[in-house]
Amino acid sequence: xxxxxxxxxxxxxxxxxxxxxxxxxxxxxxxxxxxxxxxxxxxxxxxxxxxxxxxxxxxxxxxxxxxxxxxxxxxxxxxxxxxxxxxxxxxxxxxxxxxxxxxxxxxxxxxxxxxxxxxxxxxxxxxxxxxxxxxxxxxxxxxxxxxxxxxxxxxxxxxxxxxxxxxxxxxxxxxxxxxxxxxxxxxxxxxxxxxxxxxxxxxxxxxxxxxxxxxxxxxxxxxxxxxxxxxxxxxxxxxxxxxxxxxxxxxxxxxxxxxxxxxxxxxxxxxxxxxxxxxxxxxxxxxxxxxxxxxxxxxxxxxxxxxxxxxxxxxxxxxxxxxxxxxxxxxxxxxxxxxxxxxxxxxxxxxxxxxxxxxxxxxxxxxxxxxxxxx
Amino acid sequence: xxxxxxxxxxxxxxxxxxxxxxxxxxxxxxxxxxxxxxxxxxxxxxxxxxxxxxxxxxxxxxxxxxxxxxxxxxxxxxxxxxxxxxxxxxxxxxxxxxxxxxxxxxxxxxxxxxxxxxxxxxxxxxxxxxxxxxxxxxxxxxxxxxxxxxxxxxxxxxxxxxxxxxxxxxxxxxxxxxxxxxxxxxxxxxxxxxxxxxxxxxxxxxxxxxxxxxxxxxxxxxxxxxxxxxxxxxxxxxxxxxxxxxxxxxxxxxxxxxxxxxxxxxxxxxxxxxxxxxxxxxxxxxxxxxxxxxxxxxxxxxxxxxxxxxxxxxxxxxxxxxxxxxxxxxxxxxxxxxxxxxxxxxxxxxxxxxxxxxxxxxxxxxxxxxxxxxx
Numbered sequence: 001x002x003x004x005x006x007x008x009x010x011x012x013x014x015x016x017x018x019x020x021x022x023x024x025x026x027x028x029x030x031x032x033x034x035x036x037x038x039x040x041x042x043x044x045x046x047x048x049x050x051x052x053x054x055x056x057x058x059x060x061x062x063x064x065x066x067x068x069x070x071x072x073x074x075x076x077x078x079x080x081x082x083x084x085x086x087x088x089x090x091x092x093x094x095x096x097x098x099x100x101x102x103x104x105x106x107x108x109x110x111x112x113x114x115x116x117x118x119x120x121x122x123x124x125x126x127x128x129x130x131x132x133x134x135x136x137x138x139x140x141x142x143x144x145x146x147x148x149x150x151x152x153x154x155x156x157x158x159x160x161x162x163x164x165x166x167x168x169x170x171x172x173x174x175x176x177x178x179x180x181x182x183x184x185x186x187x188x189x190x191x192x193x194x195x196x197x198x199x200x201x202x203x204x205x206x207x208x209x210x211x212x213x214x215x216x217x218x219x220x221x222x223x224x225x226x227x228x229x230x231x232x233x234x235x236x237x238x239x240x241x242x243x244x245x246x247x248x249x250x251x252x253x254x255x256x257x258x259x260x261x262x263x264x265x266x267x268x269x270x271x272x273x274x275x276x277x278x279x280x281x282x283x284x285x286x287x288x289x290x291x292x293x294x295x296x297x298x299x300x301x302x303x304x305x306x307x308x309x310x311x312x313x314x315x316x317x318x319x320x321x322x323x324x325x326x327x328x329x330x331x332x333x334x335x336x337x338x339x340x341x342x343x344x345x346x347x348x349x350x351x352x353x354x355x356x357x358x359x360x361x362x363x364x365x366x367x368x369x370x371x372x373x374x375x
Numbered sequence: 376x377x378x379x380x381x382x383x384x385x386x387x388x389x390x391x392x393x394x395x396x397x398x399x400x401x402x403x404x405x406x407x408x409x410x411x412x413x414x415x416x417x418x419x420x421x422x423x424x425x426x427x428x429x430x431x432x433x434x435x436x437x438x439x440x441x442x443x444x445x446x447x448x449x450x451x452x453x454x455x456x457x458x459x460x461x462x463x464x465x466x467x468x469x470x471x472x473x474x475x476x477x478x479x480x481x482x483x484x485x486x487x488x489x490x491x492x493x494x495x496x497x498x499x500x501x502x503x504x505x506x507x508x509x510x511x512x513x514x515x516x517x518x519x520x521x522x523x524x525x526x527x528x529x530x531x532x533x534x535x536x537x538x539x540x541x542x543x544x545x546x547x548x549x550x551x552x553x554x555x556x557x558x559x560x561x562x563x564x565x566x567x568x569x570x571x572x573x574x575x576x577x578x579x580x581x582x583x584x585x586x587x588x589x590x591x592x593x594x595x596x597x598x599x600x601x602x603x604x605x606x607x608x609x610x611x612x613x614x615x616x617x618x619x620x621x622x623x624x625x626x627x628x629x630x631x632x633x634x635x636x637x638x639x640x641x642x643x644x645x646x647x648x649x650x651x652x653x654x655x656x657x658x659x660x661x662x663x664x665x666x667x668x669x670x671x672x673x674x675x676x677x678x679x680x681x682x683x684x685x686x687x688x689x690x691x692x693x694x695x696x697x698x699x700x701x702x703x704x705x706x707x708x709x710x711x712x713x714x715x716x717x718x719x720x721x722x723x724x725x726x727x728x729x730x731x732x733x734x735x736x737x738x739x740x741x742x743x744x745x746x747x748x749x750x
Contacts, residue, residue, distance in 0.1 A: 025625075025627035026627065027627075124627070125627045125628065182618065183618070184609060184612070184613055185609075185612040185613050185615075185616040185617055185618065185633070185635045186604060186607075186609045186612050186613070188618070188633050188635050188636065189600075189603075189604045189612065189635050189636075189639055190604060192600070192633075192635070192636045192639055192640075193597060193600045193601055193604065193639065195629060196596070196597060196600065196639075196640070196643075197572065197597055199629055200593045200596070200597070201593075202577055218575045218576075221571070221575070222568060222571060222572055222575070222597065225564075225567070225568045225571065226568055226601065228564075229561060229564045229565060229568065232561075234559060234560075234561045237559070237560040237561050237564065238559055238560050238561075240560075241560040242560055243557065243558070243560065243563070243666065250400075250664055252400035252401065252402075252499070252500040252660075253500065254570060254574055254656060254660075257663065257664075258560070258563050258567075258663065260560045260563050260564050260567070261563065261564075261567045264564055264567055264568065264571075265567075265571070268571075281629060285627075285629070288632065288633065289625055289632075291618065
């Protein structure tokens with residue numbers, strides 16, 4: 001159940017884009033829909049809108065709860081609400097499920113209007129730029145010419161950065177949390193193993209599993225287990241699970257010996273029961289492909305020269321997926337361009353997942369920055 | 376082809392243990408065989424023998440080459456040979472394939488003498504202590520009462536440590552490289568995902584795949600890909616592969632975009648073609664279970680009080696699988712017991728796999744230590 005300062009019961013809305021949109025990979029979508037939610041009120045000047053971009057497995061449901069499921073708290077409910085750091089009494093907050101998603105926006109599970117069948121593996125691969133382009137059409141639809149801020153963690157932070165490059169005049173503040181200017185070889189490697197787990201699942205059927213009424217649950221489960229290892233810090237994992245045994249002693253079988261095994265299996269099973277495998281695949285590719293410096297000879301400072309926004313960059317000391325060093329690259333590149341940039345490196349033990357938690361210093365940093373933004 | 380100071384052409388030998396051996400997990404093997412190789416000559420006093428213990432995917436074939444395959448260099452050939460740090464002109468070096476292995480020692484692919492069929496999943500789970508016990512029977516067979524040294528990297532280092540605890544009077548020196556006194560939650564987590572990849576492969580058939588003439592290659596491939604990520608350092612991966620593309624540009628498909636993807640797939644495919652899945656499973660469990668402090672209230676110093684040997688502990692700065700901090704735990708616990716211990720922390724960028732490489736400072740440290748051991 002929501003706490004006292006929840007945005008309360010929220011209702012997802014739909015935006016239908018009934019015209020084709022060209023994609024970076026060369027394909028095009030004949031039309032698309034985005035599911036989104038809004039919290040707070042758009043002011044008369046239409047100047048207080050904040051877009052929240054989600055990461056790999058997030059959705060449009062950022063805050064509040066849905067009437068039919070009172071425990072369906074939004075994934076960033078601790079941050080977004082009346083009186084919370086992203087204050088819905090001041091800001092009009094928009095959460096959107098990205099294109100290619102599996103929470104209601106047009107994606108691999110949607111019918112392809114050109115064939116009448118589900119897209120499945122025929123859904124085109126997308127990039128962070130494509131997501132931002134689709135989000136800009138939603139902004140047009142909502143009458144939002146300029147975002148007060150675009151905020152996101154991890155892959156969401158990449159979208160916030162991309163907004164400042166693709167639409168520099170339409171965004172006043174970028175808040176990029178636990179993010180990176182591009183993936184490292186190790187980041188790509190983890191994504192690739194997760195993809196191979198899905199692609200090699202016999203139930204994947206070349207991506208057309210939905211047509212057959214099956215899901216590549218084994219692959220999705222493994223992908224999520226791998227992901228979870230990289231979301232947590234080594235320290236936190238030791239603190240939370242250590243070598244704690246599930247039962248009284250070692251089992252000398254391949255059942256569960258250690259609590260960490262139980263945790264990973266549970267997370268994997270839960271995820272495989274609801275997430276779409278094609279969405280997982282294309283989202284990891286969007287992560288791999290994100291590299292704004294690529295068209296600028298690999299020079300991030302040159303790439304970020306296009307940005308006009310002010311930035312808040314936040315990282316977490318124990319995040320080894322996107323370490324503070326990766327955030328500092330963004331900060332230094334912005335400083336080389338003499339852009340306004342604030343940077344907070346938060347000493348939090350929860351690894352990459354810290355961006356989802358309500359660590360006091362982290363939320364204080366966000367609150368302080370957001371309070372200074374003129375609505 | 377071997378270099379000038381290779382031990383040359385070597386021939387594997389077999390040791391048949393025709394009596395039952397009780398295992399820590401409660402099971403027993405009615406009999407077993409170990410395949411091993413030796414390099415150099417055992418001196419008259421039988422005091423110059425060094426046992427080399429292998430890690431997850433290693434074997435008895437430590438040095439030299441096999442006559443039928445001249446490029447079959449042993450996995451530690453850079454270390455073992457005449458004039459090399461582990462000098463076969465001074466030492467009698469023994470390499471052994473562990474019990475449960477898939478290179479010729481009795482393991483899941485062997486026939487179960489009680490049924491006549493392959494053991495498969497009925498092969499008992501083993502511990503590092505079981506391996507050491509089996510190795511001690513080989514030592515008896517070879518007439519080696521006391522090892523001048525037992526040496527190993529990673530899981531091999533754990534065996535070397537275990538020797539000093541189980542048979543304190545039979546070992547003069549322990550050389551534990553890139554090792555740890557027990558796995559962390561994150562270490563176990565990676566092993567668990569690898570196991571789940573194998574166990575959930577439809578071709579696993581509850582571990583009785585060999586009876587059906589199939590192999591769970593998909594699972595083994597994923598397990599190896601995950602492993603490889605943890606063997607390399609983030610830095611080295613960036614240096615070696617970075618975001619280098621395989622072709623001219625991004626493919627917008629699930630084919631290979633980045634070199635790191637190609638590397639991992641190649642390593643996974645190669646491994647799945649020869650390694651046994653049940654051996655992989657039981658070896659990761661032996662890793663997870665290793666924890667000499669467990670029976671001593673979790674206190675490593677108390678556990679290591681039994682040791683009488685001198686120790687050389689070596690770690691590598693960029694090893695994030697078994698970081699230097701894990702080696703220092705061993706060193707401190709030995710110091711608390713006033714044991715003789717030398718420690719080398721090598722600044723090498725190759726991560727966990729450094730122990731297999733011939734980094735100059737690393738080999739110099741090993742050479743210096745080994746030169747001081749009286750044969």
